[in-house]
Amino acid sequence: MAADPLPTSHALPSPFSTSTTPLTLIAQGAEALLYHTTFLSPTTPCALKIRPAKPWRHPTLDKRLTRQRILAEARVLVKCLREGVAVPAVLGLDWETGWMAMQWIDGGSVKEAVRGRDVSVNGADGVLKGLMRRIGRAVGGLHAAGVVHGDLTTSNMMLRPIAGETADRLRGEIVLIDFGLATQTVQEEDRAVDLYVLERAFGSTHPREEGTFPEVLEGYREVFKGAKGTLRRLEEVRMRGRKKSMVG
Amino acid sequence: MESIVVPHLPAHTLHVGLFKDVENPTFLRQQLLEGNTDYQYAFADASMVASRQAVLAACSRAIDDSIFGRMKTRNLHSEIVFALSAINNISESFRRMGIQDTTKHVLAMKVLNESVTASQVDAFLGEHVHGTVVAFTDEELSSMQDVPRIRKIYKLPPAGKDKSAKTLSKTDEAIVIGSMALRGS
Ligand SMILES: Nc1ncnc2c1ncn2[C@@H]1O[C@H](COP(=O)(O)OP(=O)(O)O)[C@@H](O)[C@H]1O
Numbered sequence: 001m002a003a004d005p006l007p008t009s010h011a012l013p014s015p016f017s018t019s020t021t022p023l024t025l026i027a028q029g030a031e032a033l034l035y036h037t038t039f040l041s042p043t044t045p046c047a048l049k050i051r052p053a054k055p056w057r058h059p060t061l062d063k064r065l066t067r068q069r070i071l072a073e074a075r076v077l078v079k080c081l082r083e084g085v086a087v088p089a090v091l092g093l094d095w096e097t098g099w100m101a102m103q104w105i106d107g108g109s110v111k112e113a114v115r116g117r118d119v120s121v122n123g124a125d126g127v128l129k130g131l132m133r134r135i136g137r138a139v140g141g142l143h144a145a146g147v148v149h150g151d152l153t154t155s156n157m158m159l160r161p162i163a164g165e166t167a168d169r170l171r172g173e174i175v176l177i178d179f180g181l182a183t184q185t186v187q188e189e190d191r192a193v194d195l196y197v198l199e200r201a202f203g204s205t206h207p208r209e210e211g212t213f214p215e216v217l218e219g220y221r222e223v224f225k226g227a228k229g230t231l232r233r234l235e236e237v238r239m240r241g242r243k244k245s246m247v248g
Numbered sequence: 249m250e251s252i253v254v255p256h257l258p259a260h261t262l263h264v265g266l267f268k269d270v271e272n273p274t275f276l277r278q279q280l281l282e283g284n285t286d287y288q289y290a291f292a293d294a295s296m297v298a299s300r301q302a303v304l305a306a307c308s309r310a311i312d313d314s315i316f317g318r319m320k321t322r323n324l325h326s327e328i329v330f331a332l333s334a335i336n337n338i339s340e341s342f343r344r345m346g347i348q349d350t351t352k353h354v355l356a357m358k359v360l361n362e363s364v365t366a367s368q369v370d371a372f373l374g375e376h377v378h379g380t381v382v383a384f385t386d387e388e389l390s391s392m393q394d395v396p397r398i399r400k401i402y403k404l405p406p407a408g409k410d411k412s413a414k415t416l417s418k419t420d421e422a423i424v425i426g427s428m429a430l431r432g433s
């Protein structure tokens with residue numbers, strides 16, 4: 001996706017524009033800026049997602065889209081919390097000025113962990129497979145809650161260290177983030193596409209580890225009752241994908 | 249009692265007093281109803297307060313709404329009580345979250361300004377709220393909470409049968425804060 005140029009720090013909405021607390025820009029996507037800062041108390045780290053106004057859009061439409069997106073993401077996060085899916089908590093938001101403050105998730109992304117894994121140690125494959133299994137369980141739990149993510153990649157999954165566990169990079173709890181494209185749905189097709197997107201993204205981001213992807217589907221099966229139907233549908237989605245890439 | 253400055257809102261100092269076993273809730277509530285201008289305070293029923301973090305979230309929301317002229321109630325202090333609620337009905341929100349005649353424990357909050365200092369607030373509350381001041385901590389709050397009612401009002405998922413049902417989990421707290429943030433959306 002081609003990123004439109006975004007106005008930077010001067011676009012911070014109130015009250016962050018007059019903040020005396022540091023805000024560190026972590027990521028700048030096409031639609032949103034993500035800052036690391038604190039919220040509610042100086043010891044509560046937070047991920048602040050800001051959706052700046054897009055000057056090239058009609059102001060009324062822009063306001064409506066910003067509002068919809070902030071609210072859709074926050075609602076899905078709260079729904080996930082209710083259903084016991086591990087996601088960042090929502091600490092605050094303002095749908096008119098376009099920000100949402102979330103709990104900061106410690107640890108790094110799954111992408112970094114897989115890229116930086118030590119393949120030389122004994123049992124490295126087993127540890128990777130364990131991680132893949134946990135990814136599958138996290139996605140299965142999400143789908144069981146009636147939510148599809150819409151942008152499942154290894155950058156949109158964090159690995160939160162578990163207190164007392166060894167500090168191996170591949171261990172830790174999977175926390176799904178970035179629900180900007182998520183929808184609440186009960187459609188098999190949507191779930192299958194969610195998995196397909198992950199499969200494709202995983203293959204291109206981690207070609208060396210691609211062979212372990214079936215572990216994801218195994219973990220998915222373990223926790224989600226409707227897995228059978230979704231996985232059958234996934235076969236169809238793959239076929240369509242192949243045909244498309246032959247034509248295109 | 250404690251003064252708190254919330255990150256990103258350096259211009260608004262909050263002053264908070266948590267009172268246990270309050271003897272005069274009816275009198276306090278009456279002052280608010282009559283619009284007694286000495287009582288520019290938010291008085292919440294502490295048994296309904298999920299956590300310290302939830303209080304700070306409500307204060308931030310109310311201040312944010314006041315900055316943009318979006319308050320739904322009379323003033324910043326009533327707006328704080330309203331912001332503790334996850335529903336959009338104002339009078340029902342006050343019945344749930346605000347001080348009632350039957351309230352036992354009171355959380356008093358004030359946003360300080362140039363004309364009133366923390367020590368003046370301490371003196372005023374100390375004189376007029378007849379109860380024991382305790383630290384504004386999650387431990388003290390949890391000893392005051394009506395957990396079944398909090399579960400019901402914020403529609404929290406049912407807790408397990410073990411002793412965890414008697415306290416709120418971190419996830420419960422997160423759901424409360426998230427639902428408050430989504431109020432009115
Ligand atoms: N709650 C969080 N805790 C820690 N880091 C986060 C959190 N949310 C996002 N991030 C970091 O910011 C990046 C961008 O956030 P994301 O929600 O994925 O937005 P985008 O739509 O721009 O991809 C993530 O890849 C991650 O590194």
Ligand SMILES: [Mg+2]
Pocket residue numbers: 155156178
């Ligand atoms: Mg992302």
